[in-house]
Amino acid sequence: MNRLFNCLLGECVGTFILVFFGCGSVAAAVLTGAQVGIFQVAIVWGLGIAIAIYLTGSLSGAHLNPAVTTSLAWWVGFPKRRVLPYIAAQLTGAFLAAAVLYLIFSGALRSYETAHDIQRGAPGSEATAMVFGEYFPNPGGKPLDEPRRQMMAPAAAFGAEVVGTAILLLVICSVTDKCNRSRPRAFEPVAIGLTVTLLISLLGPLTMACFNPARDLGPRVFSALAGWGALPFSVNGTGWLTVYVIAPLLGGLVGGGLYHLVFREAYRLQTRASAPSPATIAVPIPALKSSTTHNPMTTTTPIPAPPSPPARYFMIGGFLGAGKTTAVAALAQRLAKDGMKVGLITNDQGSNLVDTAMLRARGFATEEIPGGCFCCRFNSLVDAAAKLTAATRPDAFVAEPVGSCTDLVATVTYPLRRIYGDRFRIAPLSVLLDPIRAEQVFGLGPAKRFSEKVLYIWRKQAEEADLLVITKTDLLDESRLNRLKNRLGEEFPGKEILTVSARTGEGIDAWFDRLLSGEQVTRPVMAVDYDVYAEGEALLGWLNATVQVRGAGFDANALLRHLAGDVCQRLAPAEIAHLKMTFSPDQGLGDIAAVSLVRSDYVPELSFTLDGPADSGQLILNLRAEADPAELRAAVEAALAAAPQDVPGISLTLDHSEQFRPGRPNPTHRYSDADVAPA
Ligand SMILES: Nc1nc2c(ncn2[C@@H]2O[C@H](COP(=O)(O)OP(=O)(O)O)[C@@H](O)[C@H]2O)c(=O)[nH]1
Numbered sequence: 001m002n003r004l005f006n007c008l009l010g011e012c013v014g015t016f017i018l019v020f021f022g023c024g025s026v027a028a029a030v031l032t033g034a035q036v037g038i039f040q041v042a043i044v045w046g047l048g049i050a051i052a053i054y055l056t057g058s059l060s061g062a063h064l065n066p067a068v069t070t071s072l073a074w075w076v077g078f079p080k081r082r083v084l085p086y087i088a089a090q091l092t093g094a095f096l097a098a099a100v101l102y103l104i105f106s107g108a109l110r111s112y113e114t115a116h117d118i119q120r121g122a123p124g125s126e127a128t129a130m131v132f133g134e135y136f137p138n139p140g141g142k143p144l145d146e147p148r149r150q151m152m153a154p155a156a157a158f159g160a161e162v163v164g165t166a167i168l169l170l171v172i173c174s175v176t177d178k179c180n181r182s183r184p185r186a187f188e189p190v191a192i193g194l195t196v197t198l199l200i201s202l203l204g205p206l207t208m209a210c211f212n213p214a215r216d217l218g219p220r221v222f223s224a225l226a227g228w229g230a231l232p233f234s235v236n237g238t239g240w241l242t243v244y245v246i247a248p249l250l251g252g253l254v255g256g257g258l259y260h261l262v263f264r265e266a267y268r269l270q271t272r273a274s275a276p277s278p279a280t281i282a283v284p285i286p287a288l289k290s291s292t293t294h295n296p297m298t299t300t301t302p303i304p305a306p307p308s309p310p311a312r313y314f315m316i317g318g319f320l321g322a323g324k325t326t327a328v329a330a331l332a333q334r335l336a337k338d339g340m341k342v343g344l345i346t347n348d349q350g351s352n353l354v355d356t357a358m359l360r361a362r363g364f365a366t367e368e369i370p371g372g373c374f375c376c377r378f379n380s381l382v383d384a385a386a387k388l389t390a391a392t393r394p395d396a397f398v399a400e401p402v403g404s405c406t407d408l409v410a411t412v413t414y415p416l417r418r419i420y421g422d423r424f425r426i427a428p429l430s431v432l433l434d435p436i437r438a439e440q441v442f443g444l445g446p447a448k449r450f451s452e453k454v455l456y457i458w459r460k461q462a463e464e465a466d467l468l469v470i471t472k473t474d475l476l477d478e479s480r481l482n483r484l485k486n487r488l489g490e491e492f493p494g495k496e497i498l499t500v501s502a503r504t505g506e507g508i509d510a511w512f513d514r515l516l517s518g519e520q521v522t523r524p525v526m527a528v529d530y531d532v533y534a535e536g537e538a539l540l541g542w543l544n545a546t547v548q549v550r551g552a553g554f555d556a557n558a559l560l561r562h563l564a565g566d567v568c569q570r571l572a573p574a575e576i577a578h579l580k581m582t583f584s585p586d587q588g589l590g591d592i593a594a595v596s597l598v599r600s601d602y603v604p605e606l607s608f609t610l611d612g613p614a615d616s617g618q619l620i621l622n623l624r625a626e627a628d629p630a631e632l633r634a635a636v637e638a639a640l641a642a643a644p645q646d647v648p649g650i651s652l653t654l655d656h657s658e659q660f661r662p663g664r665p666n667p668t669h670r671y672s673d674a675d676v677a678p679a
């Protein structure tokens, strides 16, 4: 109830501000000559709309217009039961703004009427009634005579309002879509306001440019009560209904439909980068001297013609929960800021990745490789790069391998260099370390929580790093950080160690500068005991699930945090390596909530939050822990069943769930020292 009240307050106050500035600028222009020309009125309207959206966007979503509300309900799933309350609030806000303007301008109105011999309510008094409702053609402060009426047929006025509102809705939906990579982010309200400015500049002289039934009907009704009587409903016949109510509603549906059926998919395609390549060529892969496993002499993997210069290829490795996805997003942002187009590649043993959802929600072109690690799905990795190239021709790829994967140099980066050296410039391999987990491994902090075979993978990851990057340094004081650095120096002599915090930004630039300035240097291939590696991976249970959530105005942020804590408790004493969840509301335009838990003795942290309440949506859950997959499933099912007790009014349906232990790693290629000897 409280949330609905906030929404209605937002709509009422927002529409009040919009009409106050908008009709206020018309009143000032007509009655006092304050604004010279249509553009000055239009820019005040536009800025007024932007301010109204900034003020109320987080309360109600700032529809401020029945055409927006009905279009979102029709196309985007805005709850239908909220449509009428929203419209009522908008009409109330518009009516109140008209009343306040009337009080402020009543003296000016009277003087103007006296000076121009206008009798309020009599024919010709549309000259002043236009301060409130709208008329076609624009009276411009004068009675509408017959020759002027001839210039604007009702059908043309209807068409102008449909087209104007359609453009407005298309812009609103597109600039607020998180997958539209050229959206103006913090300036979304300004872009929407300026669109109205442009539309008024063009169509204002004709229909007065309504595009919003509340903006017209609220003040029109007020003017009828304030002395203009029946005139506001008779000057244009039934135009008050057809041109100023029906046409904007229709235009809203058309614009929303254009976005939903064409633009929305196009933005997602761009982000998914799954467009087929029109210009791909088949490249033979040369014979390899792989020391293990199958070695196809040729592949039909289509590789797009090489970009020039070769694309940069960054791989950000590290154990589960080390901070890889966070770093990948930060690196992608930095590369984009440097003017590069970026393609991201995520990877998992299963499907339905939280990481992919999070990176796409940030608007990055992201390709997901499910069903196995990069090393075992080398051709899929190359395919993913090809798809991204076909869609957006990135200058740089950033790949995040599975957090339980090691031996990436011998199985991924060296083969990439050897086979596709003309297409990729491979950056040094970064391996990220969560400092608290690292302290545990070295006995510097709380007791070890994983079995030795799992920690074998952790150590091998660190051993093969070109750059060892201690993340989350905001969690440690300087002395603990120095102690950890010294210990890492002893364990991995000669290794370049960097320290960063994505949260505070400390060290990030230095790391990225290092990545951008260097290329991977060939070193002897690391020895790996694949039996121990396989046993370590198999100790980790893996669960990926999707869940449908329904309710009425529930707090999705609280739901995620609660579920994460509950799953963790139910799994104890098994150690969680990473539990992450996203919630994507059905009625949203790309916003998501996300939570992450990286150790059983820690707290679930929200990395994305939803501003408002949700009614329904999809939850993606990824859980990796040292436990039997059946136990993971039982803990998740029990937590889902118990959730409605803590978040009343919701129902959760497990749509899909896969739980397993990763199979034995079986790399497509594995290079030996002989393969990588300098040419
Ligand atoms: N305190 C802190 N937390 C971080 C930092 N970077 C990432 N995290 C958190 O660590 C958790 C795991 O991060 P994520 O990037 O998903 O790790 P991944 O599993 O290696 O991809 C999330 O809750 C992040 O918000 C950081 O610099 N400081």
Ligand SMILES: [Mg+2]
Binding pocket: 324, 325, 326, 355, 400
């Ligand atoms: Mg990740």
